[in-house]
Amino acid sequence: MAGFLSKIFSKKEPESEVIEYFSLPEIFAEAEREAGESIRRAAMSAAGNAGDSLESIKKSLDILEKADFSDDAHPNKKLLNVARNSKPKFIDSMRRAIGAGISDDPDKVYDSMISFVNEAAKIMRSKGRYLGAVFPEEMKAVKSGIDSVGKLINKMTEDVKIPVDMKEKSGISKGKYNFIEDKYGQIRRYKEKISESADNISELRREISDIESVMEGLKNSAEFSEEADLIGRLETLEMKFSAAENYYEALIASTGNVFRKSSYQFSRDNNKEMAGRVDNLIDILSKKNDKCRLMGEAVELYISVYPSLASVFDANPDVIKNKTEEELFSSPGVFPEKLKSCCNELKLSLDEIAAVKKEGEGYSSGRELDKLSVKFEMNTEEITKLEEETESLKFRIEEAENEIPELMKELELSLNEWRKSPVELKF
Template identity: 25%
Template sequence: MHDFLKKILSRKEQEPTLISFDSIPEWLDARRESVLSTLESETTIPVQNIRNAAAQLQHIVNSIAGAEHDPKIHPKLKSIAKNSLPLFVRAMNASLAKELPDEINEFYSAAVECVKGCLNSTRGQGRYLQVVFPDEMKSVRTGIDAMGREINGLTDSLGRYRKEFDREKIVMELYDAVRDLKADYAKSAEKEQRIIGRITEITDRLTKIGNETSLLCSDEQMKEISGLRSALAAKERERDDMVRSYAALSMTASHVFRKAEKIAVRQKHPPEVSALRHAMELLSDHAMPDPQELTALLTAACPVAERMIGSGEIVLKNKEEHSIFSDTSRFCQEMIMMCRELRAREDSCTAACESLTVHPVLIRVNSLERERHQLESRLSKEKQSLKELEDWRLKSGEKIPVLVEELRIKIREIAGENVQLQVNCQGSA
């Protein structure tokens, strides 16, 4: 006894089975083959028994179809049997004629349907034949029971197989998830370096643009550009002052012309209405009018307004209106002079602006400024992409070990506790 206990206690513990991550598909394939082999060995005899029972049932049904009933039975039972027998035989033949495939899952489904059909036939038309063919119907029930018992055995075997298959499927899904996530994690490191490289490139270029812009702004030619800008600003102020003066005179004159137009409409003087309207339209137009056209229209409209002012039909309200219509000749000359001067000043502003636009230093500064805006937009997008990628890598780095541990647990559930899974959580699989 002492030697026996010593032998047991000194026995080395069985070494654990090591499974590498890459070998999981191969390991699962081997297990599946083993499970299928076990399933085949467990189901071979039940399958054959079911086939034999189905054949025996078919033989019994054939014998019932050609059997003669006892002549001593009651005539009513004879009539029932005569009507029910063909229906019963037809239903049983339909159920038994269904093919029983070789593949075990398909065989099981077909066998279950066959038994269900036979039971329904026996409980339906078959129940009327119990008295007429007692022995034959007893044999039918015995055959169906035999098939049912064998199907119950298949149910247990297939249940174990499907449970094992479901476990293996979960393991394979976890394996695929870990493999894909690890591959994406490895690729993300390369992507991260590419983004960092682009950020560095853009930042370096922005630094060069800033340096070049500073040099250009300190260049002697920038003083010339500054002078051109100041001259342009002065020309634009003078032009705008004259535009405001022209607009003020135009609005004042148009206000009086509008009163005159209403009076001319009431008095039904179409030529005067037309002259006044054309003058107002030209004065209110945002575009600077042609001096000759302006001269013609004012020459036609002013006398009409003067006549109505003189007759008391129009009452001037303020000094501006009095200033204009006290001497319309002077007003017309002033408006025409301002029109020509505004055209000249607009041309001068345009020429000064073009001189600035084509200056080589300013062209270069503007080009650098456009490039800077584009690069800053790209830089913002690249930084956002880098942040999103870093967040993804952080979450994935935390998720991979969790999935690996879940994979270990599922493999242990299949193979037992004495199994170790070898996998590098951060490296490529």
């Protein structure tokens, strides 16, 4: 066999062959082209010869079709009748099988020859089963034509064995090469991503530097100093309000226990009117969203029921449990005075808070600092994320680079499976 294949499968003493890694695509293409050409030539040769065989079978069928026999051509009369009936069916079936023909596509020649031989053999076994006894020479000629196609199949199998083997083995090597190229492609993409991330990190750090400069300028401004004073005042007022609110809750909790016990006692004494008024007082004082709004109504109601409460306290000493409750109900004016004082404190604190907030609306440095702080944090988080991704990509690059030498060895071994000489892969 001439050309590339003859070089590869030459019986001369092998010499070491150095192959550059970058030249492999060209070597694979040449191997595939040469193998394909050899397979094509073998297929076309087989197809041509098979066509001749089919023509020969056609002529044999024509002769068989014209052949006839007398009633004494064979001692078995039943066999003669079967042969007379099956001959036209046999000839029609064989002509249809021949009509399917041998493909002119090199990739389909082999399969089409096998398909014909299988179909023809099936017809010989079925419709032609009894014809050989009556038409021995004619059927022998038909069988000879079929056998010739079978021999062509065997010859083509032998002719394409070397190029098919080389094509398969070179294909395996090409697959290993492509796998390595994919690894290199991954590494390139990872490095490009790392470079892109490095650019993004640099840009984010420049932004952070600019943000820090602006924030420093704002913190050193007179406006920020004034706003900081306002914020300090606001925090003090809010703490003051919170303390007053807590005192209010404690006050209501302390009196609420006594009011509920007193309401219960009024109900037991069948004084439903007084029980209802005390319950109403409890309801007014417990309106959490309306602290002190109904203070005047609560004080007025408390003063009106206090004499009745005092009589309950005298008759039921256990209604008041501790010194705090004892002090609050020691006289009609103690609880109202504390309630007024607490509510006034709450109202004053709310008014002062509102005034400071109103004053703060004229300052923008704090809001600007808040925006810059958010941007600062976002950039910092993004840098951390990019750095983590970069480390992950570096690990993947190292992992891929460590795999390549072993993959190269596997490729080199694969090349040795079909190259003429021992291969030394250089890369």
